[in-house]
Amino acid sequence: MLWCVSQMTALGRATGDVVLKFEPFVLHVLCRELRDAQLLHSAAIESGFRNSGITVGRGGKIVMAVRSTHCLEVPLSRQGKLMVSEEYIEFLVDVANGKMEENSRRIDRFYRCLELALNAAASTNNAPPEGTEEDRPVYVRRRRRRTVPRGARASAEDHGEELEPEDDTGSSLGILAAVLV
Structure with missing residues (x-):
């Protein structure tokens, strides 16, 4: 971003x-398993995205958010009246440009960290035998039961329902790797 005389002139003509x-980079990723979200979270934190986090919804939906706190928001004019000097605006533009460069470096670091983590996870996924506790997802989405009137005794089988996990609980890391490449 480069600040020039025409932008200063336009700022002087503003009426509002x-x-x-x-605003820095933000990425939300829906993960099938908690360990996938944890892998992403580790890569994000190592890359400098300190405000990243994992959210688990009531239905078992796992979302990993990659976020940072290095934003900038500064009022320059109020109702058409310039509130700061041109020198201060040039300073703010330099600060914003620095934040943009840092944002780009963090994104590059995140990509490299994620690539390394995905490669490491792929090589370790081949090692454990099937059926171990490690292979089972932490959260399993289940169908809701129909409400039964108070006092009535009924089970899911009485209503012809069966509580089952979702069909596809495989890892979503391969899809994310394909998107990032």
Whole structure:
């Protein structure tokens, strides 16, 4: 981003509020298994995205958010009146450009860390035998039962329902790796 005289002139002609704003990279990934989200989370934290986190919804939906805190939002004018000097605006533009460069470096680091983690996970996934506790997903989505009137005794079988895990509980890392490449 380069600040020039024409932008300063445009800022002087503004009739409303003007805000200089920079927002860093944000990525939300829906994960099939908690260990996939944990792998992504580790890569994000190692890359500098310190505000990243994992959320598990009521239905077992696991979302990993890659976020950072290095944003910038500064008002420049209020109702058409410039509130800061041109020198301060140039300073803010330099700060925003620095944040943009840092954002790009973090994204590159995240990609490299994730690539290494995916390669390591792929090589260790071949090692454990099937059926181990490690292979089972932590969260299993189940169908909701029909509500039964109070006092009535009924089971899922009485209603012809069976509580089953979702059909495909395989790892989603291969899909994410294909998207990132």
